Amino acid sequence: MKKKYCIAVTGLNAIDSPGPGIPVIRGIRDSLLFDSRIIGFAYESLEPGIYMHDVVDKTYQIPYPSSGTDSLLERLNYIHSVEKIDIIIPNFDAELYSFIKLEKTLNSMGIKLFLPTMEQFEERHKVNLPAFGKKYGIKVPFSREIFNISDIFGLTRDFTYPIVVKGKYYDAYIAYSAEQAQAYFNKIAAKWGLPIVIQEFIKGTEYNVTGLGDGKGNTIAAVAMRKQYITDKGKAWGGITIEDNDLLGITHNFLSKTKWRGGFELEMMKSSKNEYYLLEINPRIPAWIYLAVGAGQNIPEALVRLALGEEVEPYKAYTIGKMFIRYSWDMIVDIDEFQKISTVGEL
Amino acid sequence: MKISKNVSISENGFIFNPTTGESFTVNPIGVEIINFLKENKTEADIKKQLLDKYNTDSATIEKDYYDFMHMLKASNLLDTSAE
Structure with a gap:
């Protein structure tokens, strides 16, 4: 019999500039290794994931990061007393600082996370990117x-x-x-x-890599993608997995040198001289993560297993030429549900 | 000239470059030329085969062949490492 874990996920804003929560949950739901009860953490009452009851079992509103870690911890204490959460997967850059800061406290409550260290989180910050590139020998604009x-x-x-x-x-x-x-x-x-x-400004073609580091310098997963269809906000609305050993080489180098812990996305620009520049490191799983799952690397599942302290065999390959095409879908929602999440903060 | 390794082309003319993620479509004659290139046929061989098969003259073949090769190069589909 498979073990069942209670997994809390943020980023339920499946909108035109989507948060990664829903695809992360899809990856977890696809797991053949464990069952899950999914708890959604939402900031706003109109995040679509709140109303997707076949994806999210129960949603709780949590305070914005600007409210500070004390109010977040107080809310998590309450939710944990009801739900007995095993794992939290935060999916927003802006909330990571709070969760990294609270990691030890949450661990002592029996809640596991698998996040970058505070040092890793800070040094990859956009404002620190030039120093980061110099330190690790990665070209950056x-x-x-x-x-x-x-x-x-x-x-x-x-x-x-x-x-x-x-x-x-x-x-x-x-x-x-x-x-x-x-x-x-x-x-x-x-x-x-x-x-x-x-x-x-580097003129060229943008490529992205998502992956997972085990915190010891090993690449547990890495999938490269080219955006095929880009929204006016610069978000991928369609993409395709590619085979580029240079790109994956840069990724392995990044992971082995930084000993990155957790999910990540590298935003790279390939110049007209075929040189790669690192534009940004997103310290969390990206919204297109379900493409990696579809191509054979279930990164959300592997992240859950790492958080649980399991040994995870690194993925070695993925299907090239696998595509994702995003679409929008209007849900019909009863006002009672909207009223409940807006007033009680739970649904 | 050689087609970049890994580039795949389907019978109906859909080309996929797995290194860049780009895809293209070509007409049946484009498919023929790419398959000739994949078989490492020489430029002279390819032009001769086209001239034998199609009702045209060598000047047109010459022009169209170079246009097509230019397009392949601009689309990063040619292996230029040997140049």
């Missing part, structure tokens, strides 16, 4: 952080337009002039705060 909109006029000392204007957690825009850069500075700063990262 030149970048610097700015805190003041007036700094934009001095950028021409180090950059030529176009440049990429990035938020510290999310959002990136290509600016072709100082005026455009100013507009994007304001737009991003209002949403994600400061600093703003200014990055050299």
